[in-house]
Amino acid sequence: MVTDVLIIGGGPAGMSSALSASENGSKVVIVERDGVLGGILNQCIHNGFGLHYFGEELTGPEFAHRFRKMVEKDKNITVLTNTLVTDLKEKVATVLSRSGIIEIKFKACVLAMGCRERTAGNISLNGTRPMGVITAGSAQKMVNIDGKMIGKDIVILGSGDIGLIMARRLTLEGAKVHAVLEINSTSSGLRRNILQCLDDFNIPLYYNTTIFEVVGRDRVEGVYYGQVDEHFNKIESTKKFLKCDTVILSVGLVPDLQILPDFEINPKTNGVFVNEHYQTKQPWLFSCGNVLHVHDLVDNVALEGKQVGLFASLYAQKKLYGGNLIKVSHSKDFAYVLPYTLFEGEEDVEMKFRLKNKIVRKWLVVKSEGREVAKKFVLAGVPGEMMTMKFNKSGVKNEVALEVQ
Numbered sequence: 258m259v260t261d262v263l264i265i266g267g268g269p270a271g272m273s274s275a276l277s278a279s280e281n282g283s284k285v286v287i288v289e290r291d292g293v294l295g296g297i298l299n300q301c302i303h304n305g306f307g308l309h310y311f312g313e314e315l316t317g318p319e320f321a322h323r324f325r326k327m328v329e330k331d332k333n334i335t336v337l338t339n340t341l342v343t344d345l346k347e348k349v350a351t352v353l354s355r356s357g358i359i360e361i362k363f364k365a366c367v368l369a370m371g372c373r374e375r376t377a378g379n380i381s382l383n384g385t386r387p388m389g390v391i392t393a394g395s396a397q398k399m400v401n402i403d404g405k406m407i408g409k410d411i412v413i414l415g416s417g418d419i420g421l422i423m424a425r426r427l428t429l430e431g432a433k434v435h436a437v438l439e440i441n442s443t444s445s446g447l448r449r450n451i452l453q454c455l456d457d458f459n460i461p462l463y464y465n466t467t468i469f470e471v472v473g474r475d476r477v478e479g480v481y482y483g484q485v486d487e488h489f490n491k492i493e494s495t496k497k498f499l500k501c502d503t504v505i506l507s508v509g510l511v512p513d514l515q516i517l518p519d520f521e522i523n524p525k526t527n528g529v530f531v532n533e534h535y536q537t538k539q540p541w542l543f544s545c546g547n548v549l550h551v552h553d554l555v556d557n558v559a560l561e562g563k564q565v566g567l568f569a570s571l572y573a574q575k576k577l578y579g580g581n582l583i584k585v586s587h588s589k590d591f592a593y594v595l596p597y598t599l600f601e602g603e604e605d606v607e608m609k610f611r612l613k614n615k616i617v618r619k620w621l622v623v624k625s626e627g628r629e630v631a632k633k634f635v636l637a638g639v640p641g642e643m644m645t646m647k648f649n650k651s652g653v654k655n656e657v658a659l660e661v662q
Contacts, residue, residue: 258361260286260335261573262566263350265342265516266369268296269555270546270562272324274367277566279333283573286361287334288352290341294328295321296371297394298555300401303422305449309556320555345516348541364573367565368517368529368537368544372510372551380508382414384471387478393419393507400426408503412480413437414468416444416451418553420507425454434460435499438482440467440489443615445509445641447553468504469496477502512548525593526550532598533606534568534577535561543569550595550609553643583650583657589613590661592640603651608659610646615639620662621646625653632662 262278264271267289275285293299298306301317308314311323328334337354344351350361374392382390391399391407397419399405409432413420416439424434437455442464444451455462469481469491483495512528514520520529520537528549529537535545545565546558571577583599587610594610608623616638623631623646631648638644646659 258286258359260284260361260363261365262286262569263288263361263363263366264369264566265345265350265366266296266371266546266548267291267294267336267338268369268371268546269298269320269324269559270371270548270565271296271367271369272328273559273562274369274545274566274569275334276324276327276331277563278367278570278573279331281567281570281574283333283570285334286363287328287336288340288342288350288361289336289338292339294325294336294338300394300398301422302401303426306555309554310559317555324559342516347539364541365569366542367562367569368514368542368548369546369562370513370516370548372547373513375506375509375511377506379511380506382471382506383469384480385473387471387473387476389473389477389503390471391503391505393417393423393505396423396505397426400430406430406432407505408432408477408501410435410501411503411505412468412482412499412501413505413507415439415507415509416446416462417507417509418446418450420505421446421450421454423505423507424460425458428458428460432503434458435501436460436482437462438466438468439464440485441465441640443640447642448639467491471504472498477504480504510547510551512550514548523593523597526595530597531595532579532582533596533600534572534579535565535596536568536572541572543572550593550643553641557643581654583653583655585657585659587659588661590616591659594659599650599653599657601650601654603649605647605649607645607647609643610659611643612638612640612661616661622660622662623648623657624660625657626655630657 261283262285264287298317298321306315306320340354411434472479479500484492552558580600587594592611592613621633
């Protein structure tokens with residue numbers, strides 16, 4: 258099989274990339290390991306999607322359905338579901354489908370595989386390993402797709418958005434969510450989800466708190482929990498026991514990059530390094546969506562995918578031009594800033610970043626060789642929300658730095 262652009266992953270980033278590349282005149286193949294396009298959206302039955310992309314509020318399945326219909330109508334796009342990429346080399350992918358092993362030759366490839374959840378093993382959760390310890394995404398699938406209740410007395414470790422949403426979902430299904438425990442001093446979830454999913458249902462959120470030990474033989478019987486200090490060391494004097502039958506883990510997402518074992522991974526995002534065009538160290542390979550860095554809003558994933566689909570199509574047509582590279586750096590106030598390099602030019606560029614700590618009434622400043630290029634006033638910013646800043650590159654050379662003042 259031969260195509261212009263290969264998209265790995267059929268979620269919002271992948272579908273948006275495919276539509277954008279097709280609109281720009283490229284033949285596209287989407288490879289999706291699940292049986293249907295949509296990714297995680299298919300199990301997110303709550304609303305809040307589509308406001309930025311479609312201008313109206315949709316549920317996750319509705320958002321995915323709209324994209325799926327557009328993809329199905331596009332004659333330039335071929336979709337391979339129930340298909341897994343087993344090898345990715347220089348412009349050739351080997352995939353395994355129900356029809357057997359297929360080689361796909363392409364001119365450009367977009368990584369859009371999304372994330373996987375951190376498990377109990379990833380965070381070295383102490384205690385026994387009884388039934389009843391489950392990740393938030395798996396719990397969501399069991400409740401929303403399979404129609405199965407996972408427990409009656411719930412403790413949630415971590416305040417990621419899926420965990421917060423599941424606190425509300427399980428409460429509405431009749432379970433008792435006793436607490437959400439967050440090891441950090443701030444939540445990794447959106448403020449609106451804390452208000453709508455916890456505060457509205459009187460579910461307590463304890464900061465600087467974690468599970469010391471899971472207790473149970475065949476089924477979870479409870480947890481010992483308590484506070485931690487600024488270095489995340491357990492404060493034994495605060496240790497308490499909380500009876501429960503289920504522990505939900507909402508402790509972060511990891512970009513799913515298992516098909517790229519030899520790539521240099523950024524430890525701050527767990528994604529690959531990309532330039533302004535979202536190209537990796539291999540110019541034919543692009544990355545976008547949650548496999549690049551974890552987003553708060555699916556709308557932003559789709560918008561990023563749309564942009565990257567265009568870049569991939571231009572590259573396939575030998576119309577994507579770069580230039581001299583500009584290194585991007587940032588102060589210690591930021592967890593990370595994307596992209597990692599820019600090209601010299603006179604266009605506008607958008608930086609995406611997360612703060613390391615909460616800020617209030619501060620200026621975000623872009624500097625180049627000591628000269629102020631752009632600034633933006635922020636009333637408040639928190640690590641749990643991705644932020645953006647646009648500026649024009651005219652006159653910028655060698656390096657730009659993002660600071661908080």
